[in-house]
Amino acid sequence: MIRTITYRSAMHFKALFFSAWLALLMPASSASDTGGLIVLQTDFGLKDQAVAAMRGVIRGVDRHIVIDDLTHEISAYNVWEAAYRLNAVIDYWPNDTVFVSVVDPGVGTERKSVVARLKTGHTIVTPDNGTLTLVADRVGLQAVRQIDEQAERLPGSQDSFTFFGRDVYAYVGAQIASDRLKFDAVGPALPDIVRLPYEKARQESDRLIGGIPVLDPQYGNLWTNIPAAALGSLGLKPGDRATLRISEEDKQRVSLELAYVRTFGDVAIGQPLLYVNSVGTLAVALNQGNFSTAYRVTSGPTWRVEITRVRAE
Amino acid sequence: MIRTITYRSAMHFKALFFSAWLALLMPASSASDTGGLIVLQTDFGLKDQAVAAMRGVIRGVDRHIVIDDLTHEISAYNVWEAAYRLNAVIDYWPNDTVFVSVVDPGVGTERKSVVARLKTGHTIVTPDNGTLTLVADRVGLQAVRQIDEQAERLPGSQDSFTFFGRDVYAYVGAQIASDRLKFDAVGPALPDIVRLPYEKARQESDRLIGGIPVLDPQYGNLWTNIPAAALGSLGLKPGDRATLRISEEDKQRVSLELAYVRTFGDVAIGQPLLYVNSVGTLAVALNQGNFSTAYRVTSGPTWRVEITRVRAE
Amino acid sequence: MIRTITYRSAMHFKALFFSAWLALLMPASSASDTGGLIVLQTDFGLKDQAVAAMRGVIRGVDRHIVIDDLTHEISAYNVWEAAYRLNAVIDYWPNDTVFVSVVDPGVGTERKSVVARLKTGHTIVTPDNGTLTLVADRVGLQAVRQIDEQAERLPGSQDSFTFFGRDVYAYVGAQIASDRLKFDAVGPALPDIVRLPYEKARQESDRLIGGIPVLDPQYGNLWTNIPAAALGSLGLKPGDRATLRISEEDKQRVSLELAYVRTFGDVAIGQPLLYVNSVGTLAVALNQGNFSTAYRVTSGPTWRVEITRVRAE
Numbered sequence: 053m054i055r056t057i058t059y060r061s062a063m064h065f066k067a068l069f070f071s072a073w074l075a076l077l078m079p080a081s082s083a084s085d086t087g088g089l090i091v092l093q094t095d096f097g098l099k100d101q102a103v104a105a106m107r108g109v110i111r112g113v114d115r116h117i118v119i120d121d122l123t124h125e126i127s128a129y130n131v132w133e134a135a136y137r138l139n140a141v142i143d144y145w146p147n148d149t150v151f152v153s154v155v156d157p158g159v160g161t162e163r164k165s166v167v168a169r170l171k172t173g174h175t176i177v178t179p180d181n182g183t184l185t186l187v188a189d190r191v192g193l194q195a196v197r198q199i200d201e202q203a204e205r206l207p208g209s210q211d212s213f214t215f216f217g218r219d220v221y222a223y224v225g226a227q228i229a230s231d232r233l234k235f236d237a238v239g240p241a242l243p244d245i246v247r248l249p250y251e252k253a254r255q256e257s258d259r260l261i262g263g264i265p266v267l268d269p270q271y272g273n274l275w276t277n278i279p280a281a282a283l284g285s286l287g288l289k290p291g292d293r294a295t296l297r298i299s300e301e302d303k304q305r306v307s308l309e310l311a312y313v314r315t316f317g318d319v320a321i322g323q324p325l326l327y328v329n330s331v332g333t334l335a336v337a338l339n340q341g342n343f344s345t346a347y348r349v350t351s352g353p354t355w356r357v358e359i360t361r362v363r364a365e
Numbered sequence: 366m367i368r369t370i371t372y373r374s375a376m377h378f379k380a381l382f383f384s385a386w387l388a389l390l391m392p393a394s395s396a397s398d399t400g401g402l403i404v405l406q407t408d409f410g411l412k413d414q415a416v417a418a419m420r421g422v423i424r425g426v427d428r429h430i431v432i433d434d435l436t437h438e439i440s441a442y443n444v445w446e447a448a449y450r451l452n453a454v455i456d457y458w459p460n461d462t463v464f465v466s467v468v469d470p471g472v473g474t475e476r477k478s479v480v481a482r483l484k485t486g487h488t489i490v491t492p493d494n495g496t497l498t499l500v501a502d503r504v505g506l507q508a509v510r511q512i513d514e515q516a517e518r519l520p521g522s523q524d525s526f527t528f529f530g531r532d533v534y535a536y537v538g539a540q541i542a543s544d545r546l547k548f549d550a551v552g553p554a555l556p557d558i559v560r561l562p563y564e565k566a567r568q569e570s571d572r573l574i575g576g577i578p579v580l581d582p583q584y585g586n587l588w589t590n591i592p593a594a595a596l597g598s599l600g601l602k603p604g605d606r607a608t609l610r611i612s613e614e615d616k617q618r619v620s621l622e623l624a625y626v627r628t629f630g631d632v633a634i635g636q637p638l639l640y641v642n643s644v645g646t647l648a649v650a651l652n653q654g655n656f657s658t659a660y661r662v663t664s665g666p667t668w669r670v671e672i673t674r675v676r677a678e
Numbered sequence: 679m680i681r682t683i684t685y686r687s688a689m690h691f692k693a694l695f696f697s698a699w700l701a702l703l704m705p706a707s708s709a710s711d712t713g714g715l716i717v718l719q720t721d722f723g724l725k726d727q728a729v730a731a732m733r734g735v736i737r738g739v740d741r742h743i744v745i746d747d748l749t750h751e752i753s754a755y756n757v758w759e760a761a762y763r764l765n766a767v768i769d770y771w772p773n774d775t776v777f778v779s780v781v782d783p784g785v786g787t788e789r790k791s792v793v794a795r796l797k798t799g800h801t802i803v804t805p806d807n808g809t810l811t812l813v814a815d816r817v818g819l820q821a822v823r824q825i826d827e828q829a830e831r832l833p834g835s836q837d838s839f840t841f842f843g844r845d846v847y848a849y850v851g852a853q854i855a856s857d858r859l860k861f862d863a864v865g866p867a868l869p870d871i872v873r874l875p876y877e878k879a880r881q882e883s884d885r886l887i888g889g890i891p892v893l894d895p896q897y898g899n900l901w902t903n904i905p906a907a908a909l910g911s912l913g914l915k916p917g918d919r920a921t922l923r924i925s926e927e928d929k930q931r932v933s934l935e936l937a938y939v940r941t942f943g944d945v946a947i948g949q950p951l952l953y954v955n956s957v958g959t960l961a962v963a964l965n966q967g968n969f970s971t972a973y974r975v976t977s978g979p980t981w982r983v984e985i986t987r988v989r990a991e
Contacts, residue, residue: 095896096896097895097896098724098747098749098750098751099749099751099895099896100749100763100766100892100894100895100896101748101749101763101766101767102896102956104717104746104747104748104749104767104770105766105767105770105956107746108717108746108767108770108771108772108775109770111715111744111746111771111772111775112770112771112772115715115744115772116744119746128896128897129966157942157966158942158943159941159942159943161941161942161943161944212954212956212958214941214942214953214954214955214956215955215956218770218956
């Protein structure tokens with residue numbers, strides 16, 4: 053015979069009881085005054101109940117936490133993309149924001165679960181699988197602490213092994229955002245994090261060289277990792293023309309001339325352009341078109357771009 | 366002649382007046398008590414960090430603003446669709462809601478950035494590129510002010526030229542929603558807005574003629590711009606049959622007979638029906654099917670529908 | 679001539695007036711203190727304004743209600759999937775959460791609109807079309823009341839027949855979540871609900887038999903309805919091997935051996951595994967792959983799985 057699954061254990065009941073008792077002791081100022089902010093990022097998509105389960109766990113800790121989404125459409129298992137998106141958006145959020153980022157191909161293996169505090173004060177709750185690579189390099193880590201996955205988890209979830217996003221990360225994020233758990237009390241400090249290898253942007257004589265870490269997927273624009281400031285050393289000013297070469301694993305795929313402009317409207321519809329994107333790096337687009345589709349270029353570690361200035365005769 | 370549909374009656378205006386008077390009686394309250402409400406609409410999609418950056422900017426101004434989404438799946442660069450969605454939903458939101466709508470193919474060109482206040486009190490922050498066309502025609506503009514894009518923007522964003530959604534529109538929307546910036550202080554008043562041309566619905570003898578401004582994309586239903594009230598002058602009552610002709614650029618694509626019914630369940634599964642949709646205009650569907658796919662009809666300015674009553678012999 | 683559609687009637691004015699009067703009588707505790715929580719589920723998708731209209735109606739009742747989404751990507755008209763998602767997530771939400779679930783193929787027919795209270799205290803506002811089947815079976819109903827669709831609806835919406843999600847369910851959900859409408863005041867109690875037939879999981883001698891009610895769509899994993907506890911009676915422990923047979927309408931489609939493991943990382947990349955999913959039932963996956971695509975297996979009432987233990991020689 054097959055028994056009913058009981059989601060609510062005795063332990064969970066105790067936790068509920070404890071919460072109620074705690075509420076009686078709390079002063080009049082409500083949790084909503086703490087202004088806890090959580091931003092969620094996953095590769096779960098929005099078609100099933102996974103993200104809603106995470107939100108429910110957070111509301112169970114403190115229903116007044118402000119919960120926003122970074123994205124839930126990270127390509128499945130793509131830790132690099134999670135690292136990229138986090139790095140691209142974090143500066144726009146208040147310093148006490150707690151990011152919960154769950155792209156976790158190694159769920160249940162020996163990979164650690166951590167809480168990182170950046171030098172800016174931002175907090176990130178995540179598996180330690182490379183997700184922190186880019187923010188650690190650019191912003192800098194203040195400290196990283198390992199979560200004890202058996203102690204710091206949703207009460208009653210000890211028998212679940214595959215949904216750490218809900219049982220551990222959302223729960224710990226809510227505890228921290230609502231100030232029920234202090235960062236220093238999370239668990240042992242770690243000396244370092246797991247970092248993904250990636251090619252740095254660089255200049256070689258009169259060429260800027262870099263990668264295409266990501267596309268702007270809605271429009272098919274290519275976002276390189278070459279910072280806008282590099283244009284100065286090349287002497288390239290708005291209105292100037294440049295040569296763009298794109299290769300994949302050393303095989304040339306694109307070679308064309310295009311204008312470096314401030315905004316899309318500075319070139320005709322359908323024309324290519326080089327511009328500074330919204331995260332401050334060089335990007336390539338077709339005005340009101342899709343460069344990625346038109347030239348069959350995508351993003352990732354195998355792609356390389358090379359930019360040189362076209363000098364007036 | 367076909368008159369404009371007026372959703373808001375004089376009686377509604379009185380209700381607004383009463384609410385305003387009530388507000389004066391209320392004690393002084395903090396920003397979080399003001400209940401600032403922002404609704405976001407873009408063509409950015411939810412796959413990258415663009416919408417999250419906008420939300421972060423808003424939280425940076427005032428984390429207690431309530432932020433909701435209209436949609437972020439407007440077809441890329443489709444200003445008409447943005448205008449349509451805004452017009453279809455605005456009546457269902459409190460009058461002090463601030464809509465931030467960013468479908469901005471001309472980003473960085475001479476197109477103006479504006480804040481519009483409607484006669485209902487609703488506020489819309491948007492590029493002035495036609496997005497306001499339908500609400501201006503139906504609800505009416507109280508005033509429009511131009512944003513000084515250099516002065517009214519996220520501090521520190523002066524070197525960014527391509528992401529006005531984050532740097533200007535989200536920021537200005539948050540300033541207004543949280544009452545840090547008064548509408549009258551936004552910038553110079555403008556005499557008029559940019560309007561998109563569009564075909565008005567009309568009656569010619571015993572035929573109702575109109576366009577298909579939009580599909581109900583989840584189900585493939587066609588939404589015309591012919592108001593339900595027009596059926597009265599045709600003498601068409603629930604249960605009657607009608608002839609539907611659909612043409613694209615003067616080429617007939619569909620001609621069929623169908624029932625005018627109150628609800629989908631009034632016809633058999635798989636049968637076509639004519640009904641009044643949730644925004645009060647005539648619509649065409651297949652019960653539990655997809656009319657758009659089955660008959661290869663989409664929406665836009667090139668499509669035309671014609672409806673006549675089938676008289677009993 | 680085509681007359682104006684007036685959504686806002688005199689009745690609406692009276693409603694506003696009454697609300698204002700009521701506000702003056704209310705004690706200092708604001709609506710935001712009540713902590714009303716609403717979770718929305720629909721098959722509307724997020725491409726148009728339908729969900730935003732529902733949110734606007736809720737904000738119009740009480741802007742401080744916390745609104746979260748379960749999913750809006752239920753397959754069109756798929757009541758079974760709505761029932762499944764609701765059942766899978768409800769335990770993770772506080773007991774006073776109000777779920778508004780609108781997958782409503784019979785909109786406008788004789789199907790009833792109901793408010794259900796579960797034995798846990800959770801509230802669900804939904805068409806009575808089978809959506810409640812699984813929570814009723816697993817959690818249990820405390821009471822169900824029928825909504826009077828003419829009386830309990832958005833003031834001014836009496837002429838709309840196709841968007842009950844906005845006009846009735848969102849509105850009633852907001853009334854209940856904000857404590858303006860008591861459950862007992864909703865309408866007449868009903869003796870029972872509409873239930874969907876479904877095959878129960880069972881054990882026959884040394885075989886576990888069950889269905890595949892749903893996929894984990896982001897990863898292509900199969901989620902059976904066989905509870906994890908059933909493994910005990912089969913003597914299957916982590917690390918043991920099992921035989922999996924999958925058939926569709928009595929035609930065998932898959933027969934393979936796989937390991938029963940605790941986590942994905944316990945098998946090599948690309949290998950199949952049997953595991954306990956995040957809702958406590960047996961599931962089948964390919965580690966970092968897509969089982970559903972690879973083996974052409976989907977979910978629904980026609981699919982059947984059979985699991986036996988492989989005994990060591």
